[in-house]
Amino acid sequence: MSTTAADLLGPAEIRQLADKLGVTPTKKLGQNFVHDPNTVRRIIAAADISSGDHVVEIGPGLGSLTLGLLDTAGAVTAVEIDKRLAAELPATAQWRAPAVADRLNVVTQDAMQVTAEDVAAPTALVANLPYNVSVPVLLHFLATFPTIERVLVMVQAEVADRLAAEPGSKIYGVPSVKASFYGKVKRAGSIGRHVFWPEPNIESGLVRIDRHPEDQRSWPQDAQTREQVFPVVDAAFAQRRKTLRAALGGHYGSPAQAEEALTAAGIDPKLRGEKLDVTDFVRLAGVDVAEE
Structure with a gap:
């Protein structure tokens, strides 16, 4: 996949935005900003995003992934708890992707507090999730938005392994079962540390979840x-x-x-x-x- 309307962010643009906003990434918010356009393209390709999708993104940060999503999806709702980052996101979209900037809606909110009134019927969840709250946030969105058909999230590699673990595995547990309550879970790749600023101390992994169709499961997801x-x-x-x-x-x-x-x-x-x-x-x- 190649982008057309959006000019994705590289390391120089990430530092430029961070300096402009006076942003220092914090461990408390789990902030590690992706500065590699090829990683963004890889995530979007793995999520099978199309123009028919309304994507919800959690923790967009400086907008690296957001720009790629705007280029591919019909609509993007970005949920950002940091008010400075949330306020800057539309300007970044106008700067780097003016032709598709109007596809963006920003919700300044704690992801765990988001309700169905905040985001209108998303069809996909694509995000670089904050590592400290990745599983609770993922499960909250799957529970809150039954319209989400596909999920592609980047999480800590160990968490990715647990989410995608099969029965009988030593790492199979609560996250594995609860995620599979909603859909088929699988590992969708690994992400190295070098694509982030600041570089984290841990490896990352991609997880994809395809929601179980109603006619292929024996339980309601209510x-x-x-x-x-x-x-x-x-x-x-x-x-x-x-x-x-x-x-x-x-x-x-x-x-x-x-x-x-x-x-x-x-x-x-x-x-x-x-x-x-x-x-x-x-x-x-x-x-x-x-x-x-």
């Missing part, structure tokens, strides 16, 4: 179902080395009641949580167990 399933997932992995019978004892009231629920769901009570896939957890959460 709040009620989520509130049934997610506490069971949390309990199953809270004490990884315990069998499900023991680990879920607190959730169901006793190990005996947990065993009753597991048996009713067709799950061996002696298994551990890492052996169950999301369909198992959904089935288990739907079992009614009488109180003792």
Whole structure:
């Protein structure tokens, strides 16, 4: 893919913008700015963005990825908590991508506080997520916006591995199950440290999620179902080395009641949580167990 309307930011432009705004990247906000145009192009290509998409971007920073998204998507909503960065983003779009700058909408907000009223029916989520809140933010957006069909996010490599882990893996756990509640999760590549300013101490990874079509899953992705399933997932992995019978004892009231629920769901009570896939957890959460 090659850009046409947008002139992407390189290291010199990133420093120029940062100096203009008096911005010093902070660990608190997880700010590491991408300064490599080829990485931006790679992310957008991996997300399969087209002119029919309304993309929501979280933490656009100085606008590196935003410019590439404007060049490809029909509309882009950028959610930025830093008021200085949010205020500058439209000017950057006019400077580097004047032909498509009108596709941009900026929401100055904490991503975890964003509601469906703030962003109108996005079809895709593409972002370089702040590493310190990547999983909660990802799950919040998947829950809040059922219109999101595809996700392509850059996160810490270790987090990317956990999100995409399969049942039975040592790193399979709560993030793996909760992400797969919404869609098919896979690793979509690795990103080196040198494409960022400042250069982080950790490697990054790309994760893609394709939402499960309604006719290909056996559960609704609504709040009620989520509130049934997610506490069971949390309990199953809270004490990884315990069998499900023991680990879920607190959730169901006793190990005996947990065993009753597991048996009713067709799950061996002696298994551990890492052996169950999301369909198992959904089935288990739907079992009614009488109180003792």
